[in-house]
Amino acid sequence: MKLMGIDVGTGGTRAVILDEKGSVISSATAEHTAFASPQKGWAEQEANDWWRAAREAIRLALKRADARGDEIKCVGLTGQMHGAVLIDDRDEPLRPSIIWCDQRTSDECREITERVGARRLIELTCNPALTCFTLPKILWVRKNEPEVWLKTRSVLLPKDFVRLRLTGEKSTDVADASGTLLFDVRRRRWSVEMMAEMEIDDRMLPAVFESAEVSGRVSKAGARETGLREGTPVVAGAGDQAAGAVGMGVVRAGTVSATIGTSGVVFAATDHPALGPAGRVHTFCHAVPDGWHVMGVTQAAGLSLRWFRDRFGAGLEDGRDPYERLCEEAEKIPAGADGVLWTPYLMGERTPHLDPHARAALVGLAAIHTRGHVIRAVLEGVAFSLRDTFEIFREMGVPVAAVRLGGGGARSLLWRQIQADVYGREVETIEAEEGAAFGAALLAGVGCLRWSSVEAASDEVVRRAERIEPDQKNAALMNRQYEKYRAIYPALRALHIA
DSSP states (O other): OEEEEEEEOSSEEEEEEEOTTSOEEEEEEEEOOOOBOSSTTOOEEOHHHHHHHHHHHHHHHHHHTTOOGGGEEEEEEEEOOSOBEEEOTTSOBSSOEEOTTOOOOHHHHHHHHHHHOHHHHHHHHSSOOOTTSHHHHHHHHHHHOHHHHHHOOEEEOHHHHHHHHHHSOOEEEHHHHGGGSSEETTTTEEOHHHHHHHTOOGGGSOEEEOTTSEEEEOOHHHHHHHOOOTTOEEEEEEEHHHHHHHHTTOOSTEEEEEEESSSEEEEEEESSOOOOGGGOSEEEEOSSTTOEEEEEEETTSHHHHHHHHHHHOOSSOOSSOHHHHHHHHHHTSOTTGGGOEEEOOBTBBOTTTOBTTOOOEEEOOOTTOOHHHHHHHHHHHHHHHHHHHHHHHHHHTOOEEEEEEEEHHHHOHHHHHHHHHHHTSOEEEESOOOOHHHHHHHHHHHHTTSSSSHHHHHHHHOOEEEEEOOOHHHHHHHHHHHHHHHHHHHHHHHTTOO
8 A cells, every 4th residue: 555645835746655654655846837926025826837746746756666556545635725726617727826925915804804804704714814815815816807707617725726637626625725714714614604795606615625535536637647546536635734734743732843844834733723812823724633723824934045045045066955055154153143133024924923014134234244144044033933923822822842843944953953942942853754745645544544543643653853952051042132033023114114
């Protein structure tokens, strides 16, 4: 028995194949065309490019595993959340998908809040109206591109467009649907009330399933394009954060993950829909039945380091990973970056500011500072932004017994230590940090009854690899730096710079 997980990310689509014990036997990634930003704050991608990348990644993963398509027992899907894929009556995209980090919908968010009421919106969806969510994007298209809206027959999330191409079915899962602002998170169903308030036809929305439920089977066309066997079951899967949490063992209250990818997410499993003060964190359904999660999001976490790399280079080419070279420069700089601070608001910010117009800032530069100081400030600034969520969890009473690191922030020894120092607590890594695709494959294993539950799959497969203790001297310094960091945003807002 082999299982496959497919992750439709921002930068690329990844396919992972597991054996029946849950061990990774192959993986492959096909990059996406970089997202387009036609105007400041806009972010769009072509849905058909996701499908092209998915086909390539699936075939390459099969080749690397020396496996036939008919050896894959079940497939799980995951991917970037919140995107709006508008398709016509021929199941073709009508325009580029407006993706998660797009910030154009401030007016639509105000409209939703005024129309529904801030308090009632929380009652109906457990979340406030934010520019990242899907509903404001739908309203923007309806208002600004009426000719597109007139032809729209269905609205899908990114991974679910790949599901449509793979199976012919229009389906989603409770975790991904939670990020649309059209979903009743408490009751785990589409919100009839929200659809009525916003005049959205329920026939436009996909069927919704629990994450490990079979949502469809590979179609004849899907099999032809991917090499998978026709009829292979495909489970609903989950949005990337919930799937990634499954793959990191964050399936019960008390365990928290801090994952740095393009965005940065601090994710806590809960046994009830925990609501954050002022909506600064998101409350969504988890991939675990009768489970929920609360999470804070930094829009441009890993993106901050990539932005620096793309704009200013990664140092002398020596065959190593460019991020390894950047971290090596930063490692030569003392903790605190000799006073340099970075606020990572390149794409506005969600947690804690809920401000799509926030802007990044590099503060405290002097003539003595070098590239290494700036890189170290970026690494520390991203960790400070994630600490904001830990502070909100503390206010909410969300238990934090263990913190597991994931994504790029877990691969760098320096960034791991920075996070331990900034959070002021022990952090840990796991043996096989394969990201959301790994969690999607575990969900596929539950769907085909390899494991009896999501918790059982996670308990059997996920193993802790390393613990990192904070350096007490550096942690005290990071506390002082964090207080300065927190003062930057309101200062810039007051000066109308942000």
